[in-house]
Amino acid sequence: MRRLMLLLPFLAGCEWVADPQTFTREEVARFKAKAEHPAPPANPTRLKVMAWNVKYGACRVDFWFDFWGDRTQLSSTEVDDCLARVAGIIREYDPDILITEEIEVGSKRSAYVDMVRYLLEHTNLRYATFDETWDARYVPSEGLGRINLGNAIHSRYPITLGERIHQAERTDEDLLTKTFTIKRAMARAEVDLGDRTVAVYGVHTEAYDNDGTKQKQIQQIYELLKGETKPWLIGGDFNELPPVCDEKATAGSAESCDGKLRLSGFLDERASSKGTPYEQPPYTPSVMKQFYDDFEPYIPLARYGVGEDHQRPYFTHSVLGPDGVNDDGRPGWWNRTLDYLFVRKGETWTDADVLQEPGRQGISGDPSRASDHAPIVGTWGLP
Amino acid sequence: MKRALLGLALASTAAFATPRPARDTADVGNAGSYSVGIFNPLRIAFTDRVELQANPLLFFVAPHLDVRFAILKPAVEAGKLPMGVRLTAEAGLLMPTLGMRLMKGFFFPSWATSTNDIGFMLIPRVGLLVSGDFFQDDVLTFRIDGQMRIPMGPHSATPLNSFLAPLEILFAAPLTGFLGRFGGAYDHAFGDRLRLRGEVNLYVTGAQGNLSVAGTNVGPLAPISPFIFTAHVGLDIAVFKYSRLTVGALFANYDQGASELKVNADGFSERVRVRSNNILPTLDFIWAGF
Numbered sequence: 001m002r003r004l005m006l007l008l009p010f011l012a013g014c015e016w017v018a019d020p021q022t023f024t025r026e027e028v029a030r031f032k033a034k035a036e037h038p039a040p041p042a043n044p045t046r047l048k049v050m051a052w053n054v055k056y057g058a059c060r061v062d063f064w065f066d067f068w069g070d071r072t073q074l075s076s077t078e079v080d081d082c083l084a085r086v087a088g089i090i091r092e093y094d095p096d097i098l099i100t101e102e103i104e105v106g107s108k109r110s111a112y113v114d115m116v117r118y119l120l121e122h123t124n125l126r127y128a129t130f131d132e133t134w135d136a137r138y139v140p141s142e143g144l145g146r147i148n149l150g151n152a153i154h155s156r157y158p159i160t161l162g163e164r165i166h167q168a169e170r171t172d173e174d175l176l177t178k179t180f181t182i183k184r185a186m187a188r189a190e191v192d193l194g195d196r197t198v199a200v201y202g203v204h205t206e207a208y209d210n211d212g213t214k215q216k217q218i219q220q221i222y223e224l225l226k227g228e229t230k231p232w233l234i235g236g237d238f239n240e241l242p243p244v245c246d247e248k249a250t251a252g253s254a255e256s257c258d259g260k261l262r263l264s265g266f267l268d269e270r271a272s273s274k275g276t277p278y279e280q281p282p283y284t285p286s287v288m289k290q291f292y293d294d295f296e297p298y299i300p301l302a303r304y305g306v307g308e309d310h311q312r313p314y315f316t317h318s319v320l321g322p323d324g325v326n327d328d329g330r331p332g333w334w335n336r337t338l339d340y341l342f343v344r345k346g347e348t349w350t351d352a353d354v355l356q357e358p359g360r361q362g363i364s365g366d367p368s369r370a371s372d373h374a375p376i377v378g379t380w381g382l383p
Numbered sequence: 384m385k386r387a388l389l390g391l392a393l394a395s396t397a398a399f400a401t402p403r404p405a406r407d408t409a410d411v412g413n414a415g416s417y418s419v420g421i422f423n424p425l426r427i428a429f430t431d432r433v434e435l436q437a438n439p440l441l442f443f444v445a446p447h448l449d450v451r452f453a454i455l456k457p458a459v460e461a462g463k464l465p466m467g468v469r470l471t472a473e474a475g476l477l478m479p480t481l482g483m484r485l486m487k488g489f490f491f492p493s494w495a496t497s498t499n500d501i502g503f504m505l506i507p508r509v510g511l512l513v514s515g516d517f518f519q520d521d522v523l524t525f526r527i528d529g530q531m532r533i534p535m536g537p538h539s540a541t542p543l544n545s546f547l548a549p550l551e552i553l554f555a556a557p558l559t560g561f562l563g564r565f566g567g568a569y570d571h572a573f574g575d576r577l578r579l580r581g582e583v584n585l586y587v588t589g590a591q592g593n594l595s596v597a598g599t600n601v602g603p604l605a606p607i608s609p610f611i612f613t614a615h616v617g618l619d620i621a622v623f624k625y626s627r628l629t630v631g632a633l634f635a636n637y638d639q640g641a642s643e644l645k646v647n648a649d650g651f652s653e654r655v656r657v658r659s660n661n662i663l664p665t666l667d668f669i670w671a672g673f
Contacts, residue, residue, distance in 0.1 A: 017546065029644050029652035064495065072492040074539060075594040077602025105654060106642045108544050111605035113652050114642070137639070138546040140489045146543050146640050272495075 010101035020144045021166065021183045026185075028162045033120040033351055040156040043194040046350075047380045049298075050095040051235030051341055053317075053373035055202065056104045056149060057082045057115055060369050064142055067237035067270035067280040068320055072142045076111040082370065083115060087122040089365035091353065093377055095133025095268040097126055097191065100153040100371075101204035105130060108145030116275055124282060125154035131187030131202065139180050149182065149203065151202040151236065153189040161190040165224065168216040170209045179269045185350040186224070198382070203236035208278055214239055215287045222290055225342075231383050234295075235341040237373060239316075242304055242337050243289035244311075247282070261285060266335045268320035270327065291342055298341035298352035298378040310335065314354050316374045323369070334368070339376050344383070352378035385403045385467030386396050403578060403621050405570035406669075409471040409514035411453035418671035422628075424449075432456060434490075436475075444482035449475030449508070449590040458619065466515035473528065479557045482539065490550075491540050497597050506530050510564075512548075520572035529563040530556040541604055542588075546610060548661045552586055559589030559609070565634060578619040578671025580631075586611040608638035610636035617665060625671040635661040 037330055059082035060283045062069025072084075090098060098119070105114045107182060116130045117375050131216040139147055153159070167184035187202035188320035206214040218238060247263055257263055273279050292301055299314055301303055316339040320332025334356050343349070355367045366375050402412060410556045412418075419425040423440040434666035447608040453551050455470040475542060484503045494500060508529025517523055542558040545551055555562035560647040566584035588611065591604035617631025 029646070030650065031653075032649070032651040064492065066492075068496070070496045070499070071593060071596070073604070075602030076605050078594075105564060106640060108640060112640045112642075112656075113605075117654065138544075142488065142492045143490050143541075145542065146546075148642075275534070326600050 003269070007096050016135070017137050017248050018139075018180050020179070021135075021185065023164070023166055025163060025165045026128055028131055028164050029118060030159050030162045031120060031125045031130070035121045037124045037126050037156070038371045040332045044157075044189050045382055046095070047096040047193075047198075047233075047382065048094065049099075049139045049233060049235065049380050050090065050093055050375050050377045051099040051101075051202070051339060052102055052375035053237040053339065053371060054086055054115070054372065055371040056102050056107065056110045057113060058110070059085060059371065060320075060323065062324070063109075064318050066372075067273045067278070068165075068268075068324055069191075071367070072113055073109045074112040074145055076113075079113050083113065083118050083122070085294070085365060087368055088118060089355065089370060089375065090119065090123045090125075091364055092363040093361060093375070095377065096156045097200055097233065097382045098123070098152075099200065099202040100152045100154070101202065101237045102149060103130075103134075103152045104147075104149045105145065106148040111146070112146075116154075119152075119154055122206065123154070124156060126156055127159040128152055128154045128190045128195060129159050129161070129187065129190075129208075131164040131185050133164075133185045133204070134182040136180050141180070144326040151187040151204055153187050153199070153200050153202050155189065155191050157194075159189045161188075163188040166211055167173060167220055170206065170213045172209060172211040173260060174212075178318050179310055186221060190230070193382070196382070197230055199230040201225070201232065201234035201236075202267070203234065204383075205237070205239050207239045208281060210271055214286060216279075218287050219290075222294075225295065231344065231347075232318060232343070233380055235376070237336050240286065240288050240303065241285040243282045243285045243287075243292055244301060244304065244306060246286045246289075247284055247329055248286065249383075255377050257285075261311070262308060262336065267328075268318050268319075268332055271355075275313070288340075291340070294345055295342040296345055296347050298349045298376065299354075304337070313356070315356070316376060317370075317372060319372055321369060321372070331383075335372055339373055341376055341378055345382055347383050348362050348381035349378045350381065352376075402520050402572035402575050403580075403625075403671075405514075405520075405524075405572075406580065406619065407568060407582075408522050408524045409469045409512035409526075410451075411451055411456060411469075411471055414634075414673065418646070419670055420667040420669035421610065422667045423629075423669050425431065426451075436473075437550060441482065443483060444564055445477060445479040445507075446481075447477035447479075449473055463506065466517070466577070468513065468515045470512075472511065472514045473508070474641060475508040475530075476505070477506040477508070477530075477556075478608060479506060479554075481518075483554075483557065490545075491544060494539070499539035499595075499597060500537070501540045502536065503535040504557060505533040507533065509554075517569075522570045524568045524570070527563075527565050529561070530563075532560045537595070537598055541594060542591055542607070544607060544640050546659070546661070547663070548613060548633070548637055549663070551588070551611060551637065552613075555586070555611075559592065561587075561589035563587040565637070576621040577602040578627075580615075580617045582615045582617075584613045586613070589635055606639070607640060611637040615665065627669050627671075629667045629669060632668050633661070633663045633665055633666040635663075637661075 134149040245257035246255040315334035432453040434451040508530035514524040568582035
């Protein structure tokens with residue numbers, strides 16, 4: 001106690017209390033598997049792709065911001081068990097390219113496990129790059145502690161360049177919160193396929209802003225992809241619904257969302273989240289329209305359909321897992337689509353799917369108990 | 384401005400006959416003497432051999448009391464031991480639960496949807512200090528002490544793993560179940576007004592333990608090295624008749640769960656765990672009376 005005086009955080013050593021992430025675009029580290037994995041076919045004409053928000057290896061443990069639980073930390077056993085499930089599903093699908101969000105490499109809540117390394121050693125993926133978006137030495141809120149979270153791109157083919165590209169920041173947070181909370185950055189990797197190099201992007205846009213930050217980030221992603229000169233693939237958690245309708249259209253009009261797309265009142269939203277920093281802001285699916293107009297989605301809107309009954313097989317997210325029930329007694333299940341894969345317009349997707357449960361694309365693992373997002377997959381026919 | 388204030392304080396002081404006594408030694412004051420800092424504890428001697436010690440800032444949220452007992456005291460046993468060696472035993476008791484519960488939401492979870500909580504506990508502490516004189520007014524001190532948690536109910540809080548060593552040390556026994564220390568300090572007098580003190584400590588905490596969720600053990604927490612090394616250099620500046628201003632810097636090296644990237648010759652990187660360092664300023668004003 002006698003030395004708690006003047007504990008100025010910024011004098012507390014040589015490491016940032018929280019990385020301010022002042023970069024615009026910068027190269028990031030690349031990693032290589034130590035384990036021997038089978039070499040992929042040379043000069044491929046198609047790539048199996050998976051994108052998955054892996055919820056920091058927590059599987060279906062509910063954290064305090066989920067409002068269905070109040071955990072702030074996992075045991076080593078829980079993280080090991082969860083990552084074994086995640087890696088098992090990845091091995092079963094066996095992608096050439098894996099894009100992950102909410103993957104951690106040294107966070108207190110996930111037992112300081114380097115998950116990028118874990119997936120390198122426990123799947124057939126041989127190379128990786130990690131795009132750090134939240135690097136705080138200590139987050140005092142709820143005793144969260146050290147956080148090191150981001151997006152990763154894993155590949156069976158060599159990654160010759162890893163980059164992160166800064167995204168627009170929130171303007172609706174106070175300075176203290178802003179210092180210690182998550183930032184957003186796109187991951188970009190150049191993957192050497194032998195006869196060509198492709199660019200792979202991983203994204204995870206803002207979830208809880210009320211100042212239009214997510215919309216700015218999505219626009220930034222769109223513009224970056226329009227300027228990409230290499231064949232490209234993008235995947236990730238856009239935190240936005242598909243543009244089945246226009247949320248701004250007046251009720252009853254042809255573009256209105258009535259009966260076509262649920263915009264609010266999802267079964268996993270708990271009343272106690274209202275008025276908190278983790279309340280779900282209104283969705284704005286119209287911001288995704290240009291992606292569907294100008295790029296090639298892995299599941300086109302025609303297949304996605306209109307109304308929940310048609311759309312349900314392609315939902316990718318639920319805060320509440322299948323072993324929990326909401327306040328009305330309804331069990332948790334995937335109830336909205338937030339995750340996407342796109343390639344350049346005119347290129348092809350085959351076998352695109354959302355791995356919601358065992359049996360999808362032949363897997364036996366259960367993704368509904370491995371994260372609060374489902375892995376999304378497809379085979380990209382290279383141009 | 385700072386220089387002017389310091390000058391004023393020094394100028395208001397009567398001529399010092401002897402330097403201020405060294406702090407945090409095995410010395411126990413004579414009956415009626417006391418000292419208290421803003422952050423340093425209140426220490427009152429009730430007899431020539433027994434002092435009571437408590438920290439006023441913490442006392443009402445974390446009730447505690449230490450007793451210091453002079454086993455060997457030169458004033459009483461003058462001439463019997465070389466270098467004026469004195470030996471003091473310390474024993475204390477702390478109940479930190481209320482203070483820790485006040486920190487729920489920050490540093491500790493709120494546990495809004497479960498019955499998890501910070502449990503009631505008692506933290507007994509015992510220690511031994513030995514000091515000896517060098518040269519005219521220098522003092523060398525060694526100390527060893529230990530404290531442990533006696534649980535008095537379910538307890539769900541886990542170690543902080545924070546970025547500030549003083550916090551880790553403060554909460555080590557309540558959160559890991561144990562804190563041991565072995566340390567030494569050398570205190571040198573520069574004339575009548577200044578004392579320079581150097582101190583090093585090696586702390587050993589308990590293990591991180593298991594994660595308890597609503598009374599169920601869900602597995603071990605990630606291991607963290609239990610060793611905390613600290614070094615402190617401080618300057619005491621005598622002001623007024625008995626008081627002093629203390630300024631210093633604390634260095635600490637311990638495991639915060641940090642990792643660093645090492646780039647290999649092939650251009651690929653490895654993430655390796657590293658120990659982290661703290662460098663913190665320290666400042667206090669200590670009043671004393673005899």
